[in-house]
Amino acid sequence: MKNQDLRSQLLHQIEEKIQRIEFSNEPASLYQPYKYTMDGGGKRIRPLLTMLAAGMCGGSVEASVPAALAVEVLHNFTLVHDDIMDSADTRRGRPSVFKKWDENVAILSGDLMFADAMRFLHPYGADENYSKQEYFDLNSTFLNAIVTVCEGQAFDMEFVNREDVTLDEYIRMISGKTAALLAASLKMGGITAHATTVQKDALFQLGMEMGIAFQIQDDLLDATADPEKFGKRPGGDIFEGKKTYLTILALERANEEQSNIITSTLEASNPDEKKVDEVLSIMKELNVMNDVAEILQNYYSHTYQLLEQFEENEYKKELENLLIFLQNRDH
Secondary structure: OOHHHHHHHHHHHHHHHHHOOOOOOOOHHHHHHHHHHHOOOOOOHHHHHHHHHHHHOOOOOHHHHHHHHHHHHHHHHHHHHHHHHHOOOEEOOEEOHHHHOOHHHHHHHHHHHHHHHHHOOHHHHHOOOOOHHHHHHHHHHHHHHHHHHHHHHHHHHHHOOOOOOOHHHHHHHHHHHHHHHHHHHHHHHHHHOOOOHHHHHHHHHHHHHHHHHHHHHHHHHHHHOOHHHHOOOOOHHHHOOOOOHHHHHHHHHOOHHHHHHHHHHHHOOOOOHHHHHHHHHHHHHOOHHHHHHHHHHHHHHHHHHHHOOOOOOHHHHHHHHHHHHHHHOOO
16 A cells, blocks of 8 residues: 555545534534534644554554544644634634634533543443553543643743743743644554553654644744745744744844844834844844754654654554655745
8 A cells, every 4th residue: 555545545534534423413503613613624634643653553543543533623622712712713714613603602612522522532441452551541641632732822822921931931832732732642543552651652752843843844934935835925923923933042142132123023013024024134144044944853853763663564654754744845
């Protein structure tokens, strides 16, 4: 089986299982937003990682499906609530749940999705093929990821009104918001495959490194990517006043004059293009882009090292291909 065929088959299986989720008809205001969210598409990266991890550890990919569904429903729950906090009118090219219905509906339907995600893990507790310890590990990995995601979101909100955010704090924030669920997705796939402790730890760390690299890469692409491919002009995060790995590093290296320019531009409600371009020029002058690219390379190199701990098979090869694709993306 060619790797692209494997990936396509797994993604098709994920979509098929999502379409088979049973939704009650009533109350319509509770279940329709849930179904609307799950029908909205998405890359399905997290359930794919769960299934790839199971196959990579020599387990049954079919047995990993309930865990894969759990992480995907949970991920979509976080998006429903994120859109409320961000006042986002759209999600995946469609009205967000809170925009299509209202905030109360979005909160309640999101709560339902959270509970339903947990229910997808229940079959493992009744399956004699899984020990009590493995069932406990699945649930604790899942719940710990949720706590970490919430912590990451809270840090992100706190950073909006802070000028003294450090790189370590930023890494901790994206470890929660972006990486935690990727790490849990991989580890849970390993648990369903009866992976060893060493394998489970490697899968979790791989997901963390992968998630951190993904977000730092987004930060770098925002400042350097071709606007036609990236979908917005360079410096979009600066226009929006976002604190990124690049702006934090630049502030750590800047002199007083440079620091004032960066800070005033980030705090401006509607900065002009000249100011944003000036910040980008300061970043280049301080060698921020080149150094961040090197840091990014180190993160990806570590993911490949973690991957080497596993025996060769088609699932490992597909995960490696996914990492290569992510590393080389330009938008």
